[in-house]
Amino acid sequence: MTHDDGELDSLVRKRIRALRVAQGWSLEDLAVRAKVSQSTLSRIENGRRRLALDQLVTLARALDTSLDQLVETDTDDVVSSPMIDAARGLKRWPIKADPGMTVVRQRMTDPPPGDPSRMRAHPGREWLVVLSGTAILLLGNRRLRIETDQAAEFPTMLPHAIGAEGGPCEILGIFDRDARRGHQRGEDAGRASRARR
Known part of the structure; x- marks a missing residue:
């Protein structure tokens, strides 16, 4: 091997x-x-x-x-920087998007979990853009630092967790249908687990 x-x-x-x-x-x-x-x-x-x-x-x-x-092993190009369209005053982050996407703006204050068993995996793809601060993306065995104006795209079948580094950060999360369902199932399982305690 x-x-x-x-x-x-x-x-x-x-x-x-x-x-x-x-x-x-x-x-x-x-x-x-x-x-x-x-x-x-x-x-x-x-x-x-x-x-x-x-x-x-x-x-x-x-x-x-x-x-x-x-x-799936295609995880090389996870972090990207924006393309600047100076003529229009726009920042664009290239992503391979499908119809049925969900976009969520989220403020994070805690670092990602230190316990690898708290990382989640589920079918789908996820994108995130850091609007302010610094985010840490745990992705499989990798720890990726994503700065303001950088974006990340990754398959959610890789165990992953996201948190803030050095203070609050604000992110824009984009989920395809499968990733959205995976997050909803995870939230439902978390609520059920807390209710059993």
């Missing part, structure tokens, strides 16, 4: 766990849905069992995603 294969292997395992946690499911819950034993699923998530294509297909279905999204 090459170094790149090892990184993909680790990334897929983290996505499986993050998607499971984002749904609020235990190992047992996902194991039942995927029709695999709980111990097999645990070994897959922890890297003690080889990833087999047939199991990945089954797990992707059980997690309500596709195999393509589960193994």
Whole structure:
């Protein structure tokens, strides 16, 4: 296995766990849905069992995603700077947008969570533009610093979390349909978890 294969292997395992946690499911819950034993699923998530294509297909279905999204690796160009149209006095951030997008303006004051298990993963794509301050994007194993007027675009199948650095920041978040649904499910699971306490 090459170094790149090892990184993909680790990334897929983290996505499986993050998607499971984002749904609020235990190992047992996902194991039942995927029709695999709980111990097999645990070994897959922890890297003690080889990833087999047939199991990945089954797990992707059980997690309500596709195999393509589960193994996606196109994450090189995450952060971008605006294009300035001086003649019109405009700043533009190039994104590959689809119809049905949701835009949310948000003020953040807390840093991203230090606990990797609190990172979320779900189908879709997300974009964010930092309007003021500095945002920190945790994306898989990467920690990206996004300054005022910079933007980031990433697949939400990568475990991710966003927070502020050095004081408040204001961001504009843009979600495709799948990412919006993933965030809504995560919020619903969070509310249910807090209600059980």
